């Protein structure tokens with residue numbers, strides 16, 4: 001089969017690989033119909049995640065058609081059209097039973113920190129991803145959700161990661177009706193956090209970024225007010241002034257470890273790697289949010305220590321919540337928002353490309369070129385284009 005293959009930082013190629021096989025009775029093999037490129041893939045692409053191995057295939061957001069079914073699989077049949085959560089979960093361990101699917105104890109048992117994830121580094125189990133013609137899906141009775149006939153692959157694909165992730169970001173903010181929510185980041189996750197803030201009753205949504213086309217897109221797609229942090233003297237003061245001097249009720253970090261905007265954090269987190277990424281946005285969120293407010297962190301950070309103002313958070317009586325998305329928990333509910341027309345999920349896609357053009361797709365998304373908001377690859381449909 002054809003598959004994306006990692007060769008080293010900023011070097012991906014589309015190569016021929018062996019087709020995946022059933023390795024366990026609970027596996028299925030999917031032929032991939034659509035595979036997204038995620039902001040989390042960019043951390044891999046730039047060589048920032050430990051143990052990202054040469055030859056690995058990325059891709060943790062995908063839809064596909066069931067081609068082969070392991071002998072123990074009960075819920076799926078050949079020909080079923082499915083969307084699969086990015087985290088691999090067993091469905092029966094202590095954590096899965098509590099809907100903490102991102103903390104599954106069985107899909108990456110050698111790690112205390114992360115469950116198995118498709119197409120991520122070997123720290124998350126080393127499972128090959130779906131930016132390929134075929135992918136093996138373990139625990140196939142647990143993750144995959146059948147896509148109803150009236151829902152397109154493009155809409156369903158958004159349920160594999162970014163819509164649930166943005167939604168969990170907003171949910172962890174515990175937004176009360178009418179509250180003001182600031183979302184840092186207007187990438188795909190930030191955009192879905194903004195949409196979800198409205199769904200959860202926000203009265204005002206303010207989006208922060210420094211890429212103008214993304215701020216323009218946020219105003220149109222999520223109806224948020226926007227602030228370019230490079231155009232104001234001090235983003236924390238600006239957000240306080242916009243909220244009567246008190247500060248927003250909820251701040252959501254949808255940026256994570258590659259944040260711009262602070263020379264110190266960029267030096268500590270990106271250049272010298274003395275901390276697990278640039279913790280710029282966590283600091284801004286803690287400083288800007290009102291006393292007694294909520295900070296929700298959905299952007300990814302590395303596990304080593306990070307310089308964050310925990311004393312400020314403590315003294316302001318803040319609630320901090322954070323985590324990897326428990327995708328499976330949200331899929332059915334968010335599917336209904338799509339079906340009932342409340343959320344145009346695929347409206348976020350700016351570029352649709354054949355698998356062969358994956359390296360260009362990465363370059364465009366990483367370089368924020370050509371108005372890129374989301375790239376989707378179609379291994380089957382346009383494979384020879």
Ligand SMILES: NC(=O)c1ccc[n+]([C@@H]2O[C@H](COP(=O)([O-])OP(=O)(O)OC[C@H]3O[C@@H](n4cnc5c(N)ncnc54)[C@H](O)[C@@H]3O)[C@@H](O)[C@H]2O)c1
Pocket residue numbers: 038039040041042043161162165184185186187188189190208209210211214229254255256257258259260261280281298299300323324325
């Ligand atoms: N927790 C989870 O389960 C989960 C799942 C998916 C993605 N993520 C993470 O969410 C983050 C966002 O993902 P994405 O796909 O939207 O990525 P992205 O890279 O497309 O978007 C990030 C955006 O943040 C902006 N930005 C940079 N510095 C900023 C700052 N200081 N303030 C405000 N905005 C700033 C960038 O310009 C960019 O538009 C990534 O860290 C990704 O790894 C987490």
Ligand SMILES: [Zn+2]
Pocket residue numbers: 038039040041060061086161162
């Ligand atoms: Zn992702």
Ligand SMILES: [Zn+2]
Pocket residue numbers: 089090091092093094095096097103104105106107
């Ligand atoms: Zn489990």
